[in-house]
Amino acid sequence: MIEVQGLSKRFGDNQVLTDISAVFEQGKVNQIIGMSGSGKSVLTKCMVGLHRPEEGRVLYNGRSFHDMNDEEKRQVRQRIGMLFQGSALFDSLTVLENVIFPLRMFGAMPKSEMEDRARECLKLVRIQDKDDLFPSQISGGMQKRVGIARAIAMEPKYLFCDEPNSGLDPQTAILIDDLIKELTEEYNTTTIVVTHDMNSVMETGENIIFIHQGRKWWQGSRQELLNSDNTELNEFIYAGSLMRQVKEAMSRRS
Amino acid sequence: MGIIGHIGRYFLLLRETFSRPERAGIFWRRTLEEMDLLGVQSLGIVALLSAFMGAVITIQTKTNIDSPLIQAWVVGFATRQSVILEFSPTVISLILAGKVGSNIAAEIGSMRVKEQIDALDIMGVNSAGYLILPKLAATILINPFLVMISMFLGIFGGWLAGVQAGVISSDDFILGIQTGFKPFHVTYALIKTVVFAFIITTISAYQGYFTRGGTREVGISSTRAVVYSNVVILLANLVLTRVLLL
Structure with a gap:
């Protein structure tokens, strides 16, 4: 479980996040939603320690990440898997080498076992026979899947995905x-x-947090999301025609 | 950010860089790869420049001191001194700042803008140590060899051009390069080379590591890496010369 308490972050005079508190539950897909520029990615980067917040704490199983010493932070980070918006695969490494990378840095297994584990992760994300290709030689969707394979190679306890669907076709x-x-x-x-x-x-949201203008505006489940009367939230979720049609269908049924 | 801020951040990056490598085996393998990329692959340009510059130094020295009062071997002496004291350690380092420095800044800068450095940090890898320390070890180890090769080829190029052009006899040139030789001058040149290798690598890595933006900013970082490395090399050259030779 990860808990965020009173987190605020600013860059110079630009206040990006203000007093965000939320609980992200284990075994669930927790989703942070909001418009572009609302502070979602900054919140995630504060949570994984890439940004240091001006105020507030991020607790990993009850322990404040920013108060940990370097070794403790390293240990927590080795339990984090992250899929970046742009995949962030290492250009000069092949698909297989990218997935092996965290195992090579921190794993204590022989090379053949590392390769087996990496291939197992690639199989889980439905990528096979691409071991020797470089990231530039595979599609964007495949890059995302290799990114996921790399993120799960160390069997993480915490999985962060920054806009995993951006730029992908609906099927992918x-x-x-x-x-x-x-x-x-x-x-x-x-x-x-x-x-x-x-x-x-x-499709996947179980615990949904809506960020608006750098503040936590709303939190709830998928069902509560559809029934919410929060104006800003409704403007966000019903901006697309598909969701408007869903809402109209629901209204007719009720 | 002001210059004091940059200097402070540079030293903080150095502290990160010199923290314990993740795995010694990976560190040494990466160091060997970087020695090949940054050192061995620079051998061609270093050899070419050294031979031609040595040749030009010999011919120009002869044309400038063409006097019956000055003995012929002085041309060989002047060529040796120019090559060992200044051309090989300083000019070759300035050229390496252009080739190697821009390479380092562009590579690390591209990794930064593509979030690959963030990926390393989140995995728990010390990104500064992983990326910069092998490059630093590589240039500090390989550049002195490049400079020694440059010294040899510079003097050889001077001898070949001088003898071929008929401006000096082979015996006079060889007498000149043997006359008044001080082994400390080679030590001085190698000390400068090591300091310059440190400057080139760390300044270029700093520029790349803190790149923000996109491909245009990566280009700007590469240019800055070369310009700032050159300026700091020239300042360090003056300081080292005063400290070591006076």
């Missing part, structure tokens, strides 16, 4: 959503997905 986006859901169940991870894709929210 659904595949990525399914993978995230499956992996959360299989590894019982605390999964945090940053997204503004409402299809993804309706």
Whole structure:
């Protein structure tokens, strides 16, 4: 479980996050939603320690991350898997080497076992026979899946996904959503997905946090999301025609 | 950020860089790869420049001191001194700042803007140590060899050009390069080389590591890496010369 308490972050005079408190539950797909520029990615980066917040704490199983010493932080980070918006695969390493990388840095297994584990992770994300290709030689969707394989190689306790569906076709986006859901169940991870894709929210979101203008505006389940009367939240979720049609259908049925 | 801020951040980056490598085996393998990329692959340009510059120094020295009062071997002496004291350690380092420095800044800068450095940090890898320390170890180990090769080829190029052009006899040139030789001058040149290798690598890595933006900013970082490395090399050259030779 990850808990955020009173977290605020600013860059110079620009206050990006203000007094955010939230609980991200283990074994669930927790989603942070909000418009572009609302502070979702900054919140995630504060949670994984890439940014230091001016105020507030991030607790990993009850322990404040920013108060830990370097060794303790390293140990927590080795239990974090992260899928970046742009995949962030290492250009000069092949697909297999990218997945092996965290195992090579921290694992204590022989090379053949590392390769077996990496291939197992690639199989989980449905990538085979691409071991020797470089990231530039595979599609964006495949890059995301290799990114997921790398993120789960160390069997993480915490899985962060920053806009995993951005730039992908609908079918690949659904595949990525399914993978995230499956992996959360299989590894019982605390999964945090940053997204503004409402299809993804309706598909996988179990604990949803809506960030608006750098503040936590709303938190609840998928069902509560559809029934919410929060104006800003409704403006966000019903901005697309598909969601408006869902709402109209629900109104007619009721 | 002001210059004091940059200097402070540079030293903080150095502290991160010199913290314990993740795994000694990976560190040494990466160091060998970087020695090849940053050192061995610079051998061609270093050899070419050294031979031609040695040749030009010999011919220019001869044309400038063409006097019956000055003995012929002085041309060999002047060529040796120019090559060992200044050309090989300083000019070759300035050229390496252009080739190697821009390479380091562009590589690390690209990794920064593509979030690959963030990925390393989140995995718990000390990104500064992982990326910069092997490059630093590589340049500090390989650059002195490059400079020694440059010294040899510079003097050889001077001898070849001088003899071929008929400006000096082979015996006079060889007498000149043997006359008044002080082994400390080679030590001085190698000390400068090591300091310059440190400057090139760390300044270029700093520029790359703190790149923000996109490909345009990576280009700007590469340019800055070369310009700032050159300026600091020239300042360090003056300081080291005063400290070691006076």
